[in-house]
Amino acid sequence: MSDLYSRIYGVVRLIPAGRATSYGAIARYIGSPRGSRMVGWAMNQCHAHKEYTPAHRVVNRLGMLSGKHHFPGENVMQELLESEGIMVVNDQIQNFDQVFWDPFKELDEISI
DNA sequence: CGGGTGACTCGAC
DNA sequence: CGTCGAGCCACCC
Numbered sequence: 077m078s079d080l081y082s083r084i085y086g087v088v089r090l091i092p093a094g095r096a097t098s099y100g101a102i103a104r105y106i107g108s109p110r111g112s113r114m115v116g117w118a119m120n121q122c123h124a125h126k127e128y129t130p131a132h133r134v135v136n137r138l139g140m141l142s143g144k145h146h147f148p149g150e151n152v153m154q155e156l157l158e159s160e161g162i163m164v165v166n167d168q169i170q171n172f173d174q175v176f177w178d179p180f181k182e183l184d185e186i187s188i
Numbered sequence: 189c190g191g192g193t194g195a196c197t198c199g200a201c
Numbered sequence: 202c203g204t205c206g207a208g209c210c211a212c213c214c
């Protein structure tokens with residue numbers, strides 16, 4: 077596993093419950109602005125990783141559950157999000173602007 | 189090496 | 202936030 081993938085999983089695990097971010101945001105944070113599709117691919121392989129990765133907190137830039145079909149059940153991803161307090165209607169996160177978790181903004185405050 | 193694929197994104201309309 | 206087209210890059214034949 078490349079170091080880039082370790083960073084992807086590392087960032088995803090830092091997403092707090094009740095929040096969500098986008099593939100592109102993670103890609104930019106790990107230094108691959110054009111690697112959003114790789115983040116999706118990494119999530120596809122996250123089950124092979126030893127540590128738990130909350131892939132349900134990663135959606136596309138519009139807050140849509142684009143990866144729900146890759147979960148064990150039909151609405152597993154939505155139920156996971158709703159169990160954390162995120163409202164999901166029609167495969168789309170409600171109030172995504174409030175739920176959105178920006179790695180740069182949130183993590184910079186800590187690292188500064 | 190080349191072509192197909194995808195849990196993406198951007199710009200246009 | 203609908204669609205379409207193009208760009209993107211790791212992975213798998």
